[in-house]
Amino acid sequence: MAKASLLQAGLVGVAGLVLFSSPVASQEKPERFKVTGQVRARVYVNRFKDYKKKNEEFIYLRTRLWANGPISPNLRLSSLFEQKTDDDGDRFRFREAALKLGDKLSLTAGRQMLSFGAGDQYEFLIGSDKIDVSMDGASLRWNAAPWDVSLLTFRPSPDSPTRFREQEVYGLYGRYSYATGNKIDPYLLIRRVKSGEPGAFSRTNAAGVRWECAGSENWKWVVEGAREWGTYQLTPARQVPLDAFGGYVKAVYAPPGKASWKLQYVYLSGDNPGTEGYEGFDPLFNNIRYDWGYLVRPGGKGDGNGLAEPGGFSILNAGRSWKLDDKTTFSLNVFHFVLQRPPATGAAAGQSQYADEVDLDFRHIPAKGVQYRFFVGAGFPGRYLELTKGPNTRWILRPEVQVSF
Numbered sequence: 001m002a003k004a005s006l007l008q009a010g011l012v013g014v015a016g017l018v019l020f021s022s023p024v025a026s027q028e029k030p031e032r033f034k035v036t037g038q039v040r041a042r043v044y045v046n047r048f049k050d051y052k053k054k055n056e057e058f059i060y061l062r063t064r065l066w067a068n069g070p071i072s073p074n075l076r077l078s079s080l081f082e083q084k085t086d087d088d089g090d091r092f093r094f095r096e097a098a099l100k101l102g103d104k105l106s107l108t109a110g111r112q113m114l115s116f117g118a119g120d121q122y123e124f125l126i127g128s129d130k131i132d133v134s135m136d137g138a139s140l141r142w143n144a145a146p147w148d149v150s151l152l153t154f155r156p157s158p159d160s161p162t163r164f165r166e167q168e169v170y171g172l173y174g175r176y177s178y179a180t181g182n183k184i185d186p187y188l189l190i191r192r193v194k195s196g197e198p199g200a201f202s203r204t205n206a207a208g209v210r211w212e213c214a215g216s217e218n219w220k221w222v223v224e225g226a227r228e229w230g231t232y233q234l235t236p237a238r239q240v241p242l243d244a245f246g247g248y249v250k251a252v253y254a255p256p257g258k259a260s261w262k263l264q265y266v267y268l269s270g271d272n273p274g275t276e277g278y279e280g281f282d283p284l285f286n287n288i289r290y291d292w293g294y295l296v297r298p299g300g301k302g303d304g305n306g307l308a309e310p311g312g313f314s315i316l317n318a319g320r321s322w323k324l325d326d327k328t329t330f331s332l333n334v335f336h337f338v339l340q341r342p343p344a345t346g347a348a349a350g351q352s353q354y355a356d357e358v359d360l361d362f363r364h365i366p367a368k369g370v371q372y373r374f375f376v377g378a379g380f381p382g383r384y385l386e387l388t389k390g391p392n393t394r395w396i397l398r399p400e401v402q403v404s405f
């Protein structure tokens, strides 16, 4: 706790430094204060062939308004209002407001969606979709090419999904860019979780590197690896050391204007039952979106959204995308999940086949700011899931219309 408070005090102290040392943002065209918005209607159809989960159908409506821009030469505001209607009813909230002070050296504080790595938030160790959680916190960023380095501290906002609450994160995220499309991102994150529940990663320190390499005009490679250490809550009264590893390698072949291919292999370490410590990988803020795939969602007591399974995972993912015309794309994704360390005892002893999944995603942009999307996915349990959780084959449909203005 003392270390954390020191970091927070340090950030506040540096705010003064930024205020007095930062040059006034010099831009050719002065940025203006802007209000933009988005309206989205999505239909959820979820069919679960299992004994516990009921089938679901509902419509989700969401309207967002952003008000962003400079309020003085050196101070910038970003804010978000949101209205949601779904099967839980209507909700309106003033969701985010953050102030950014400075330019090359800047301090951003308030409630915000943080943006690092390959997408919004942390796209750690798996090329998944972005995460939509507001954080209360501050980041101190030094952005002077070829370096972009941020020191940050945050905790998920009280209205974030339950699985994200009760934790605090401190971190350092860097990016070094070289040539066109090449970047190396080293990072260090420290996360503490207060729950004390068995199966929680009570403290995770993660150090990793992500390397994105544009091989040629048509090829791209991404490689990432991270080591984790800390403590794992084995029982309510007992914590054991955490020592885990995860990584992935992804190749994308995308000739301009044509069909593209993707092949990815992910490795997340599993616990070795023969050791006292815990070797299962903590997925941190990895966002396995239930909306657009990962139907047979791996999930344990990880505090993110999935992929915390004591047996760890190997995931093989192959995808292909077709550009039907300038406005229409169609993609196919196939996933194969295998446990790294199948259980040695119990009903599923020795079974490593976790699940398979097939997803189809169709997108059409008839005009600027308008998108139609139709997604259908099907998940098939492997022997491990059948023996532990029953025959939970499932499929989902997600028609969606989105208008931005």
Ligand SMILES: [Ca+2]
Binding pocket: 271, 272, 273, 274, 275, 276, 277, 278, 279
């Ligand atoms: Ca162990």
